[in-house]
Amino acid sequence: MPDTSFAEQGRSSAAQHRLARLRADMTLAATQVDEVLGQILPLPQGLHRRVVEAMRYAIFAGGKRLRPFLVLNCARLFDVDRVRAARVAAAIEAVHTYSLVHDDLPCMDNDALRRGRPTTHVAFDEATAVLTGDGLQTLAFAILSSPETHPSPEVRCELIARLATAAGHDGMVGGQMIDMEAGQRHLDFSQIVTLQRMKTGALFEFCCESGAILGGAGSGDFERLRSYARDIGLLFQITDDLLDTVGSTEAAGKKTGKDAEQGKATLVAALGIEGARNHARKLAESAAAALENYGDNASSLRQLAQYLLQRDS
Amino acid sequence: MPDTSFAEQGRSSAAQHRLARLRADMTLAATQVDEVLGQILPLPQGLHRRVVEAMRYAIFAGGKRLRPFLVLNCARLFDVDRVRAARVAAAIEAVHTYSLVHDDLPCMDNDALRRGRPTTHVAFDEATAVLTGDGLQTLAFAILSSPETHPSPEVRCELIARLATAAGHDGMVGGQMIDMEAGQRHLDFSQIVTLQRMKTGALFEFCCESGAILGGAGSGDFERLRSYARDIGLLFQITDDLLDTVGSTEAAGKKTGKDAEQGKATLVAALGIEGARNHARKLAESAAAALENYGDNASSLRQLAQYLLQRDS
Numbered sequence: 297m298p299d300t301s302f303a304e305q306g307r308s309s310a311a312q313h314r315l316a317r318l319r320a321d322m323t324l325a326a327t328q329v330d331e332v333l334g335q336i337l338p339l340p341q342g343l344h345r346r347v348v349e350a351m352r353y354a355i356f357a358g359g360k361r362l363r364p365f366l367v368l369n370c371a372r373l374f375d376v377d378r379v380r381a382a383r384v385a386a387a388i389e390a391v392h393t394y395s396l397v398h399d400d401l402p403c404m405d406n407d408a409l410r411r412g413r414p415t416t417h418v419a420f421d422e423a424t425a426v427l428t429g430d431g432l433q434t435l436a437f438a439i440l441s442s443p444e445t446h447p448s449p450e451v452r453c454e455l456i457a458r459l460a461t462a463a464g465h466d467g468m469v470g471g472q473m474i475d476m477e478a479g480q481r482h483l484d485f486s487q488i489v490t491l492q493r494m495k496t497g498a499l500f501e502f503c504c505e506s507g508a509i510l511g512g513a514g515s516g517d518f519e520r521l522r523s524y525a526r527d528i529g530l531l532f533q534i535t536d537d538l539l540d541t542v543g544s545t546e547a548a549g550k551k552t553g554k555d556a557e558q559g560k561a562t563l564v565a566a567l568g569i570e571g572a573r574n575h576a577r578k579l580a581e582s583a584a585a586a587l588e589n590y591g592d593n594a595s596s597l598r599q600l601a602q603y604l605l606q607r608d609s
Numbered sequence: 610m611p612d613t614s615f616a617e618q619g620r621s622s623a624a625q626h627r628l629a630r631l632r633a634d635m636t637l638a639a640t641q642v643d644e645v646l647g648q649i650l651p652l653p654q655g656l657h658r659r660v661v662e663a664m665r666y667a668i669f670a671g672g673k674r675l676r677p678f679l680v681l682n683c684a685r686l687f688d689v690d691r692v693r694a695a696r697v698a699a700a701i702e703a704v705h706t707y708s709l710v711h712d713d714l715p716c717m718d719n720d721a722l723r724r725g726r727p728t729t730h731v732a733f734d735e736a737t738a739v740l741t742g743d744g745l746q747t748l749a750f751a752i753l754s755s756p757e758t759h760p761s762p763e764v765r766c767e768l769i770a771r772l773a774t775a776a777g778h779d780g781m782v783g784g785q786m787i788d789m790e791a792g793q794r795h796l797d798f799s800q801i802v803t804l805q806r807m808k809t810g811a812l813f814e815f816c817c818e819s820g821a822i823l824g825g826a827g828s829g830d831f832e833r834l835r836s837y838a839r840d841i842g843l844l845f846q847i848t849d850d851l852l853d854t855v856g857s858t859e860a861a862g863k864k865t866g867k868d869a870e871q872g873k874a875t876l877v878a879a880l881g882i883e884g885a886r887n888h889a890r891k892l893a894e895s896a897a898a899a900l901e902n903y904g905d906n907a908s909s910l911r912q913l914a915q916y917l918l919q920r921d922s
Contacts, residue, residue, distance in 0.1 A: 356805065363688035388888060398743060399683030403735035422716035423789045426739065430711060430746065431778040437750045438773035441766045453754045456769060458752035465664060465744040470657030476736045477659065488657060557733060 318599040325368045325385065326361035328378065332386040336439060340544060350420045350428040351435070355393045357411045362532070363388045366503035369597050370521055373590050374511020383445040384455060384506045385434040389485050390486040391463050394432035397425050399472060433463075446510060453507050471495025475560070483561040491565065492533045493526065500529035524597065527583035530563075531604050534576045537562040539608070541569065580605050631912040638698065639674035640679045641691065645699040649752060659690070663733045663741040664748070668706045670724045676701045681817035682910050683834055686903050689826020694756040697768060697819045700749040704776050705812060707745035710738050712785060733756035745774075759823060767822050775815040784808025788873070796874040804844045805876065806839065813842035833899050837910065842915050843876075849888045850875040852921070854882065893918050 333355055341346035349495060364385035371381035382404075400407040400415040401422060408418050419427035440455045461467055471494030483491065504525035510516045541564050564572040580601035587594040612875065646668055653661035677698035684694035692760055713720040713728040714735060721731050730738035745780045752758060753769045784807030787796075817838035854877050877885040893914035900907040 342783075343800060344778065344786045344807065345795075347778050347783055348788035380842075394743075401736075402737065423714075424786070425718060427715060427782050427786050427789075428712050429709075429743070431782040433746055434773050434777035434782065435744065435921045437769055440778060441770040441773060449766040452766050453762040453769075456750055456766075457754040460747050460754060464747035464751060465657065465660050469740050469744040470655075470660055473660035473737070473740050476740075487656060494657065541766050545911060585706065 304430035313597060314599045317524050318596050318603055321364050321369060321596040322361065323363040329361055329381040329385045330365040332382045335448055335467040336386065345371050346424060347427050347431055350424045351414055351431050353419060354416045354428055355390065355432065356399050357413060361389065361413055363392055363499065363503045366500065367506055370504045370507030371510050373593050374507060376482065376510040378506060380446055380510055381507065382438055384510065387439040387459065388499065388503055390432045390436040391459065394429040397429040397469055401425060404476065423563050451509060455506060458502050458505060462498040466497035467494055479562040485566045488563055488566055491528060496533055497526055503524040520589065524586040527579045528601060529574055531583065531601060534563050534572050535604050535607055537564040538572055576605055627908060628721065628911045634682060634909040635674065635678050641695040642674055642677035642698045642702055642788055643669065645695045646834065649699065658822040659737060660740050660744055663729055663737050663742050666732060667710050667729045667741055668703065670726060670747065672724055674702065676705055676812065680819055683817045683820030684823050686906050687820060687826050689820060689823040693823055694820065696752055697823065700752040701816055703745045703749040704772065705896050707742040707790050707898045708781060710742040711738060714738060720808065731836055740884035758902055764822060768819060771815050775811040780807055780811035791874040798879045801874050801876055801879055805843060809846055810839055813840040834904065837896050837899040840892045841914060844892040844914060845894065846883050847876050848920055850877040851885055889918055
């Protein structure tokens with residue numbers, strides 16, 4: 297690029313460096329969480345091995361491990377032991393995967409493809425998929441209740457209580473309920489934001505909070521991380537909706553165009569494609585601003601916002 | 610009864626007294642657990658109210674509340690505060706109800722009737738039923754993690770860890786997986802016992818253990834209560850199978866004759882009706898024997914074994 301100024305070359309090189317560091321941190325998070333999950337879910341044995349096999353199929357599906365990345369990188373801000381953080385990340389990934397397995401069921405979103413592979417009820421059967429989701433949810437609480445996650449039972453109970461709130465009927469499950477009914481009633485912009493904050497945002501918030509819980513952080517830290525998590529959660533959802541609207545099935549690794557087909561209330565439908573892109577940019581700026589206090593330790597978390605803005609899968 | 614001896618009259622009157630006391634204790638357990646659940650699951654509000662409504666529908670269905678009875682009466686052996694025990698009972702009932710809601714789904718046992726009413730997926734729809742079960746499971750862990758259940762976070766973590774083991778892939782969920790496959794492969798007697806110990810026995814064991822955990826009991830107590838729970842769990846399952854084989858739909862409050870129809874492996878199929886009745890009597894005796902140490906405090910628990918032997922619903 298002969299006509300690029302030195303300043304632009306510098307910016308571009310710094311940006312490339314930050315992106316490379318983000319990718320390395322994401323790969324590291326994925327590796328560490330998979331190691332924990334591999335230890336906790338050993339190769340299937342016994343009469344009931346089919347459900348363990350299906351749990352492993354669902355959870356070792358090559359996902360982005362975005363939530364583990366958030367846990368590990370927020371925990372890093374407070375010098376938390378990485379093995380402990382990886383166990384919390386594994387618990388959250390178990391909850392996230394259970395929700396995907398159930399959401400994909402024929403009676404829910406009826407998706408046959410997920411992360412480029414047949415969904416669990418297609419690869420196994422519906423009954424096994426229901427049990428797989430159930431078992432993965434239980435597993436999350438088993439992980440958090442173990443002293444290996446944190447020596448203090450008080451910290452473990454705090455993690456469990458917050459995960460239960462984030463995942464339960466006033467959080468993720470309630471959000472999915474609103475989503476299931478969204479085809480039958482008109483939701484305005486603020487109602488769609490409520491839906492997304494419950495469906496995906498609550499678990500994102502817990503990812504970031506859990507680092508602060510593990511690290512015994514102060515209330516200011518909690519507020520900043522919650523703010524970051526809310527922005528990132530909504531940003532993730534908007535870019536997910538944009539991918540569904542304008543992306544290809546091949547790049548996304550799942551069927552696209554389904555939201556419009558099902559008449560689903562999305563932020564893109566409420567704001568329009570350009571409006572959604574603008575809102576996503578504002579959320580990315582706001583997410584980065586929430587982390588100003590944390591210096592270089594938070595650079596991957598800041599970079600994530602840019603990455604989500606530009607993602608194509 | 611003019612030709613009944615005084616001794617027989619005395620026995621009969623003592624038996625009637627014990628049965629009346631059992632019934633009073635069962636009613637008390639049901640009232641107390643329903644009170645806790647009513648506080649925890651308030652009347653539905655907000656965009657996601659449908660799932661809360663369905664959770665209430667599923668859990669306030671007039672069940673026998675056998676598990677809460679076990680929790681409260683085992684806790685009584687160690688002078689545990691009744692409000693704390695009722696909260697643990699509520700958590701277990703939430704897990705039990707979630708398993709019923711999911712087991713009734715068309716892709717599982719496909720039952721339209723439960724406790725004499727339409728099952729949750731019939732009264733609402735399949736997607737709502739999946740979410741209802743999911744939300745009820747989460748609720749159980751939310752209840753146990755709260756300081757209202759026990760002031761010691763160590764005790765709360767112990768309860769959560771044991772519930773997760775009992776309900777997860779090596780317990781209840783694994784048992785249901787074996788049950789779903791039982792139509793396609795021959796299970797021998799010991800394999801059916803394994804199935805039942807996982808599917809229903811593990812949660813029964815936790816019911817009884819939880820009283821000992823709440824009361825800080827010794828290891829001998831745990832062993833005795835586990836032994837009682839194993840006997841009662843299998844006794845419950847055998848009498849359930851007998852009701853399915855020889856009972857009427859009207860009395861059972863659910864469709865009967867389904868096990869044979871679906872070629873399911875049951876203990877009655879393995880032992881024959883008379884063999885199953887004999888085995889049930891032995892289990893009832895063994896259950897009562899495990900409680901010898903606990904004197905009059907355990908009379909309702911002992912009486913339960915007799916009640917299960919004679920139940921018609």
